Every structure is written in structure tokens, then in C-alpha cells.
Amino acid sequence: MGEPTTLTAPARPAPYPLRTAYGLLRTARPRQWVKNLLVVAAPAAAGRLADPRTLLQLAAVFVLFTAASAAVYLVNDARDAEADRAHPGKRRRPVAAGEVPVPLAYAAGALLATAAVSGAALACNPMTATLITAYLLMQLAYCLRLKHVLVVDLAVVATGFLMRAMVGGVALAIPLSRWFLITTGFGALFMVAAKRYSEAVQPAGRDGRTRALLTEYTAGYLRFVWQLAAGGAVLGYCLWALEGGGAASAGTLLPWRQLSMAAFLLGVLRYAVFADRGAAGAPEDVVLRDRPLAVIGLAWLAVYAMAVTGL
Missing domain, CATH: 1.10.357.140 (UbiA prenyltransferase)
Incomplete structure (x- = not known):
């Protein structure tokens, strides 16, 4: 048995x-x-x-x-x-x-x-x-x-x-502040329009299966919106950074506010790579999974912290 x-x-x-x-x-x-x-x-x-x-x-x-x-x-x-x-x-x-x-x-x-x-x-x-x-x-x-x-x-x-x-x-x-609202508002519109653009250029978006309204937009129009919004966010941020002048403040070693513009611009440009490819349909995935973007974000946070705290 x-x-x-x-x-x-x-x-x-x-x-x-x-x-x-x-x-x-x-x-x-x-x-x-x-x-x-x-x-x-x-x-x-x-x-x-x-x-x-x-x-x-x-x-x-x-x-x-x-x-x-x-x-x-x-x-x-x-x-x-x-x-x-x-x-x-x-x-x-x-x-x-x-x-x-x-x-x-x-x-x-x-x-x-x-x-x-x-x-x-x-x-x-x-x-x-x-x-x-x-x-x-x-x-x-x-x-x-x-x-x-x-x-x-x-x-x-x-x-x-x-x-x-x-x-x-x-x-x-x-x-x-007005600069905070302007930069945040345009930055939000940049990510939203980039998401819609990515959905529109993907095969599932062309026949309206993802969002019915996508059939009413053209890819060219959505590209125009996210590019315009990206420019508005960068301009608003730069105007904030330059508001304090171009030199280091008293008690600080470097003009951190102005230096933070470089990291902010790099972050926008890096995200725009995914937007242009039509790969920004899930913004949280782009932000959390792209290592170069994460490094740029950490660099911006460090320099911005220096600017805010006056170190």
C-alpha cells in the first residue's frame, strides 16, 4: 500500500x-x-x-x-x-x-x-x-x-x-505668497496636462476608451498646454528666487535662493522627458520610480532648505 x-x-x-x-x-x-x-x-x-x-x-x-x-x-x-x-x-x-x-x-x-x-x-x-x-x-x-x-x-x-x-x-x-501660488498652480497644470497628453497619445486613449473627453482634445493642444505651464512654473520660481537679489544674504555663504533655480529647472526638464514620450500618464510613478529625478529632487530640497533657513 x-x-x-x-x-x-x-x-x-x-x-x-x-x-x-x-x-x-x-x-x-x-x-x-x-x-x-x-x-x-x-x-x-x-x-x-x-x-x-x-x-x-x-x-x-x-x-x-x-x-x-x-x-x-x-x-x-x-x-x-x-x-x-x-x-x-x-x-x-x-x-x-x-x-x-x-x-x-x-x-x-x-x-x-x-x-x-x-x-x-x-x-x-x-x-x-x-x-x-x-x-x-x-x-x-x-x-x-x-x-x-x-x-x-x-x-x-x-x-x-x-x-x-x-x-x-x-x-x-x-x-x-504670490510666487508660491503662481509656481504651484502652473506646476500642477504642467503635470495634469502632461498626464492628459500621455493618455491621448497612447493607443488606449486614441479611441476614447480611457477618457471620453480625450477625443475632443488634440495631442498638439495638450502639448502646448503642458509646455506653456512648464514655462510659467519656471518663470514664477525664478522671479521668487531673484526677488532677493543676486548676492548672498548677510550671514550666508552662497546665494542659495538663486542656486536652487538650477535644480528646479533640471527637475522640470527631466519630467518633461517623460511628458514628451507620452509616459507621464501616472505622475506618482514618474516621481517615485525615476532615480535621476529623485536625485535632482533631493538636491533641490537641500539647496532650498539652505535658502529658507538662511544657512
Whole structure:
């Protein structure tokens, strides 16, 4: 007789509540949360990151804005569930695939939105709650209508990035300079237009399967927008850097503000390589995976820190 056979029980799927919870987490787009790190932009520009209390409050702002953005993703996927089921890629999204019921997605989105606004009012200040409310209303309008309006869709998405960069300063009552707003606004438009351009020139984008509005744009127009925005971001940054003059300030060894222009320009040029290739469809992947861009970013951070702290 042969040796006894050991029977292995087939793997059972996770219980329904666990599958639903995991589906809700996936719908909240954890990979997109890295964008919310922009909440540190204004405090960093003001040289306020050395204070532990500031870092603690920024962590709270990050969580609140992440909740707000997750609420938008949940509502968007619930509203587009039927259309997503006919899409070759989006049909795998948890709401479209039936892992998360549509009413539950709406309810979770409403709960997160309420928590984000209430938390901002309690943990920060009324202006922070107002800004997050404005973000939610704008993004919901985008989901319902504005994503189908030429040019406005680009402006809304870019403004969402700008609001992320503003909210940290608003929460800490840090005045936002005109150069900060100009550079951040044009930089956001640069990345958004580059993303749309990449989607338009890819095979999946030419027949409108990725975004219906892409059939209304031409690749040449989107290229013009991201090039114009890149120039505006560089010009705004250079005007900020040159505002302090061309010499080192008292107590500093070198004119760090002016020297930071070189790293900033290199970063824009490096990102533009991917935009020009049509490979900037996922900005977070470009920023996190390209080593030369990461090195340039670290160099810029070091020189900018010297400029802000006056070393």
C-alpha cells in the first residue's frame, strides 16, 4: 500500500465583510495618497518644519485631506459603476465588480467627507474646513459635469493640487505668497496636462476608451498646454528666487535662493522627458520610480532648505 495521502482543503475566499472592507480601501485609491503630501509645501516654503507641533498638525491635515480625496473617489466610482462595467480596465474596480455595493460606496463617501470637514474645523481652524469643503464641492462638480467640459477639466484637476499645497499653510495660519501660488498652480497644470497628453497619445486613449473627453482634445493642444505651464512654473520660481537679489544674504555663504533655480529647472526638464514620450500618464510613478529625478529632487530640497533657513 502506498503512503496515506494528505488532503489539503481548498482555499476559501475571505468572508464577505473582509472583502467589502478591502474593496472600500481599494476604491479609496491608496496609491494616490502620496499626492496629499503636498500639504507640507507651504510650511516647508516658510521654514516651519523644524517644530514638532507643526509636524503633528501637518500629519492631521494629511489625514483629513486624504479622507476628503477618498470620499471623492468613492462617490465617483459609485456614480460611474454602470459605465465602468463596460470598460475593459475599470470593470475590475470594486464597485463596478460588485465587491462594494453602490449604496455603501455613497454612504462611505458621505461619512468620510463629513469627517474631513468636521475634523478640520475642530483640529485646525474654520478656514481649513472651508478650503476642504470647497475642494469637495469642486471635485463633486467635476464628477457630475465638469470632467466633460473642455479646458475646465484641466483647470479643476490642477486646482485640486493647488488646494492640497495651500491647505497646510491655511491650517497653520502661514501667509501664502504670490510666487508660491503662481509656481504651484502652473506646476500642477504642467503635470495634469502632461498626464492628459500621455493618455491621448497612447493607443488606449486614441479611441476614447480611457477618457471620453480625450477625443475632443488634440495631442498638439495638450502639448502646448503642458509646455506653456512648464514655462510659467519656471518663470514664477525664478522671479521668487531673484526677488532677493543676486548676492548672498548677510550671514550666508552662497546665494542659495538663486542656486536652487538650477535644480528646479533640471527637475522640470527631466519630467518633461517623460511628458514628451507620452509616459507621464501616472505622475506618482514618474516621481517615485525615476532615480535621476529623485536625485535632482533631493538636491533641490537641500539647496532650498539652505535658502529658507538662511544657512
